[in-house]
Amino acid sequence: MPENFRFSPLLVVAAVALEIQDALTDWPHLPRTSFPVGEMITVSPCIQVLVTGVGAVRAAAATALALQNWPCAALLHVGVGGAYPASGLPVGALVTAASECDPQAGILTPDGYRDLGGLGFPLTTAFPNRIVFDSPWADWVAQQVAPAPRLPFATVQCCSGTNAAAELMAFRAEAAVENMEGLAVAWTAGRFGVPYAALRTISNLTGDRDRQQWNLPAAQAVLAQAVGAILAAVRVESGRDCS
Numbered sequence: 001m002p003e004n005f006r007f008s009p010l011l012v013v014a015a016v017a018l019e020i021q022d023a024l025t026d027w028p029h030l031p032r033t034s035f036p037v038g039e040m041i042t043v044s045p046c047i048q049v050l051v052t053g054v055g056a057v058r059a060a061a062a063t064a065l066a067l068q069n070w071p072c073a074a075l076l077h078v079g080v081g082g083a084y085p086a087s088g089l090p091v092g093a094l095v096t097a098a099s100e101c102d103p104q105a106g107i108l109t110p111d112g113y114r115d116l117g118g119l120g121f122p123l124t125t126a127f128p129n130r131i132v133f134d135s136p137w138a139d140w141v142a143q144q145v146a147p148a149p150r151l152p153f154a155t156v157q158c159c160s161g162t163n164a165a166a167e168l169m170a171f172r173a174e175a176a177v178e179n180m181e182g183l184a185v186a187w188t189a190g191r192f193g194v195p196y197a198a199l200r201t202i203s204n205l206t207g208d209r210d211r212q213q214w215n216l217p218a219a220q221a222v223l224a225q226a227v228g229a230i231l232a233a234v235r236v237e238s239g240r241d242c243s
């Protein structure tokens, strides 16, 4: 890690409370179940938690408001996600995001789908509908949870509840993991100049809804342990004044 790299103050973002509450057992003063959407919860002077609500719109708005009110050095996005079957990821697997993609933005034409670049509004000059996470912060988070794989993620508004949708989204996004908030939070963080990293556990396989093999408790438990370890490391880096 570069000597001058700081990752606190840290904002930890989740879509719903159950994705973060079990990681906070080392801070017994915190509520265990009450994390109102959009309200910042102070974990320590250097760690705040934000629950955004589900979906890109809620997540972007809540994150923007939070970052405007609480400038921070890094953002950690945590949650559960669906694995595209071709990824081979099992339920309960821990993964970090190498990139985020929006495989539903663009236009459907008689000749097929065109992404944001094809529409004339690419997200960045490098990629039409993708953001790549290669900051020292994202590298550090990936190292903390190694050997968990660092994989391309896709953010959708409409989850892949059929095999055909799962195959199409995985193909378009060249992604392994599906979620509903990642690109929105990453984009917002980028606009505020805040480095972004994402950590998710697989709660289900995408595809035909009655075969999705959900195991939320298992995903929650793995996530809580990984996020707890990262927060403990941030606490150490922050020193006594920030614990």
Ligand SMILES: O=C(O)c1cccc(C(=O)CC[C@H]2O[C@@H](n3cnc4c(=O)[nH]cnc43)[C@H](O)[C@@H]2O)c1
Pocket (backbone or CB within 6 Å): 015, 016, 054, 055, 079, 080, 081, 082, 083, 156, 159, 160, 161, 178, 179, 180, 181, 203, 204, 205, 206, 209
């Ligand atoms: O009811 C269903 O069949 C169903 C299928 C997929 C996702 C959901 C959710 O309610 C997702 C809520 C939440 O969890 C993340 N998540 C988890 N698995 C997936 C997925 O397969 N595709 C997209 N998002 C997923 C998501 O980020 C939301 O925050 C219900």
